[in-house]
Amino acid sequence: MIKxxxxxxxxxxxxxxxxxxxxxxxxxxxxxxxxxxxxxxAQLESTHATSTFISSAAxxxxxxxxxxxxxxxxxxxxICSITGxxxxxxxxxxxxxxISFNHTEYLLPRALQHIALGKQLNVGKLTRSRLxxxxxxxxxxxxxxxxxxxxxxxTHKGTELTLLxxxxxxxxxxxxxKGDFIVLNNKHTHSPTTQQGCLCYxxxxxxxxxxDGIAKILNPLGNFIY
Amino acid sequence: xxxxxxxxxxxxxxxxxxxxxxVAFATLFKWFAPKIIRFGIKTLNTEAHAKELLxxxxxxxxxxxxxxxxxxxxxxxxxxxxxxxxxxxxxxKIQSNxxxxxxxxxxxxxxxDENSNExxxxxxxxxxxxxxxxxxxxxxxxxxxxxxYFNELSQEQLAKQLDIPVGTVKSRLRLALxxxxxxxxxxx
Ligand SMILES: [Zn+2]
Numbered sequence: 113m114i115k116x117x118x119x120x121x122x123x124x125x126x127x128x129x130x131x132x133x134x135x136x137x138x139x140x141x142x143x144x145x146x147x148x149x150x151x152x153x154a155q156l157e158s159t160h161a162t163s164t165f166i167s168s169a170a171x172x173x174x175x176x177x178x179x180x181x182x183x184x185x186x187x188x189x190x191i192c193s194i195t196g197x198x199x200x201x202x203x204x205x206x207x208x209x210x211i212s213f214n215h216t217e218y219l220l221p222r223a224l225q226h227i228a229l230g231k232q233l234n235v236g237k238l239t240r241s242r243l244x245x246x247x248x249x250x251x252x253x254x255x256x257x258x259x260x261x262x263x264x265x266x267t268h269k270g271t272e273l274t275l276l277x278x279x280x281x282x283x284x285x286x287x288x289x290k291g292d293f294i295v296l297n298n299k300h301t302h303s304p305t306t307q308q309g310c311l312c313y314x315x316x317x318x319x320x321x322x323x324d325g326i327a328k329i330l331n332p333l334g335n336f337i338y
Numbered sequence: 339x340x341x342x343x344x345x346x347x348x349x350x351x352x353x354x355x356x357x358x359x360x361v362a363f364a365t366l367f368k369w370f371a372p373k374i375i376r377f378g379i380k381t382l383n384t385e386a387h388a389k390e391l392l393x394x395x396x397x398x399x400x401x402x403x404x405x406x407x408x409x410x411x412x413x414x415x416x417x418x419x420x421x422x423x424x425x426x427x428x429x430x431k432i433q434s435n436x437x438x439x440x441x442x443x444x445x446x447x448x449x450x451d452e453n454s455n456e457x458x459x460x461x462x463x464x465x466x467x468x469x470x471x472x473x474x475x476x477x478x479x480x481x482x483x484x485x486x487y488f489n490e491l492s493q494e495q496l497a498k499q500l501d502i503p504v505g506t507v508k509s510r511l512r513l514a515l516x517x518x519x520x521x522x523x524x525x526x
Pocket of ligand 1 (some may be wrong): 147
């Protein structure tokens with residue numbers, strides 16, 4: 113049972129296509145598993161379509177029209193060149209790719225099918241593979257934690273998003289299951305552990321800082337997870 | 339008035355999808371063009387990008403109109419999602435210098451016959467709630483259920499694949515089914 117969902121604001125920005133790809137992919141993977149959010153997204157798409165295309169306010173708000181950028185002749189030739197091509201695009205049913213972490217096979221979610229994955233790096237029971245999205249300080253990764261593994265108590269300067277793809281983990285705030293969409297910010301510190309192992313998709317916009325005595329030695333690990 | 343317009347747009351889009359109707363396309367183009375240009379300038383900042391957005395979006399509308407199902411939603415919503423996807427990929431190109439066009443993976447466009455996807459996504463064979471229950475099963479029972487019901491393997495094939503006796507497959511399957519019935523019973 114999914115207990116944690118993206119906020120309304122996130123879903124709303126997602127629908128307009130203006131959320132960074134790393135966050136958009138997380139929401140896409142969540143909505144694939146979550147009917148509630150899938151319905152919300154459909155609703156929001158219809159709302160945005162109406163305000164962009166139908167509502168008369170949208171027409172009056174700006175006096176710019178296509179006529180100012182194109183003359184009639186250009187519009188007609190554009191229409192002709194588009195309709196002159198008889199090609200049709202078929203919706204393709206992607207064959208899901210598998211990805212293997214520590215000898216366990218997982219199906220790669222559809223949203224990640226065409227994103228290049230970096231080399232897997234290991235530290236203890238953690239394995240990380242960075243996604244090549246090139247979004248500056250925002251880093252997205254697949255993070256696999258083997259059964260019994262944990263991440264020491266840590267905090268973040270920015271935001272940490274975790275989408276649980278397989279398995280479950282626990283922290284001070286509770287237990288998380290497949291599909292849970294968890295956003296933490298600099299107010300939270302936590303130390304997740306997993307009994308059965310898990311695969312997460314994570315988005316982090318600044319390195320993690322470990323807060324507990326001995327774990328401070330692990331601060332290089334903060335950069336590893338980031 | 340607004341309903342008339344909605345109906346008209348939808349009729350045009352269906353005509354394009356069914357009959358490659360160029361007149362219907364011209365109507366649609368002229369109706370959406372100023373609005374797409376306005377959206378493009380707002381989200382992509384320059385007139386050049388807005389023009390590109392218009393051209394790309396309307397090209398996709400022409401080539402994908404056959405996937406529009408007028409019983410499932412309004413034409414304006416469908417065109418909005420096509421435009422949004424193009425805009426997303428353009429933003430990525432501008433901001434991250436990436437030409438990976440991943441919008442169709444993030445917002446998949448499904449043909450009206452979604453059945454073709456069932457093979458690729460076995461989850462769709464069962465209702466979402468059922469697969470949630472399957473996920474609650476112990477790993478060894480889950481394997482059996484998925485093998486038998488999702489991958490349609492025989493119990494013998496499954497035994498061979500997992501390298502366990504057929505009897506074990508049978509008993510795990512029995513246990514798993516009993517548990518699933520229990521889960522469903524609890525829900526209702
Ligand atoms: Zn949700």
